[in-house]
Amino acid sequence: TSQSTQWDVKIHRVDDKTVTLQVKIPATAQVGLWRCLVQTSLIGSNVKNDFLCNDDIYILFNPWCPDDAVFMDHEDNRKEYVLNETGKVWTGSARKPLGRRWIFGQFDDAVLPGAMYLLELSKLSHAERGSPVKIARAISAVINANDDLGLLVGNWSNDYRDGVAPHSWTGSVSIFEQYLKSGGRSVKYGQCWVFSAATVT
Structure with missing residues (x-):
């Protein structure tokens, strides 16, 4: 057909x-x-x-397919937002922003199984998984361990002795690898920019 x-x-x-x-x-x-x-x-x-x-x-969603809800009609956009494995994550404040290089690593072997595990954890029904908006909401909710034992534990205390300091992460792959190797135990620690970067991955 x-x-x-x-x-x-x-x-x-x-x-x-x-x-x-x-x-x-x-x-x-x-x-x-x-x-x-x-x-x-x-x-x-x-x-x-x-x-x-x-x-x-x-x-997966397909930004090359004109009939897909996530279609991007410019190749430059697909290169930047889909294929580019590195980028900048912004921290600081509106008056004093600080850009940090981040390796998204979306094509690494640990990332897709990790993302699918998180999607299952989100309890988003299979019938709703054709909606990019609902998928984005579900994934962003389970990135934070406060919801359903998600990917990362948030910590703003400056005491990171039993984990990794949020500012020490330079990419998402090691976070996903640690999460999968531990059987889905939330990784310590993240803050807002780490949550957002892992969500983008």
């Missing part, structure tokens, strides 16, 4: 004992971890064979 709201599959290539399928995902598909089950049968036979794909399939 050519409709952007429908799932579609077609045979892409057949080589000896291998069939390659092309799956078209609708722009409104729910973001998250999906599983794929392929069922085959011979013509004229009632016998069906199931094949469960062992690989994780992640469906």
Whole structure:
């Protein structure tokens, strides 16, 4: 089908004992971890064979797709806001802002599983996961450990002996790695700019 709201599959290539399928995902598909089950049968036979794909399939929003709610029509914007792994996080005050370099690391192996874990933690229903606004709200809520044992514990006391001082972080990857290695135990410590940078990741 050519409709952007429908799932579609077609045979892409057949080589000896291998069939390659092309799956078209609708722009409104729910973001998250999906599983794929392929069922085959011979013509004229009632016998069906199931094949469960062992690989994780992640469906994400797509800023390159004109039908997606997050579409960006300028390549420069996609390079800056999607592909750029480093940027600046601002601290201080309106009168005395201080820019700090931050490594977002959104393509690191720990980040996508960590983000999906946080999405599950948010309790956002699967039906609502096609909305970028609802996803952004859900993720921003679980970044702070005050809500549902989220990613980071906030600390403004200047006593960071049992964790990492917020100003010592230079990127999101080590935060996500520590979070996953501990089985989802909130990482100590963060402050506002660390929360925002991890949310952007």
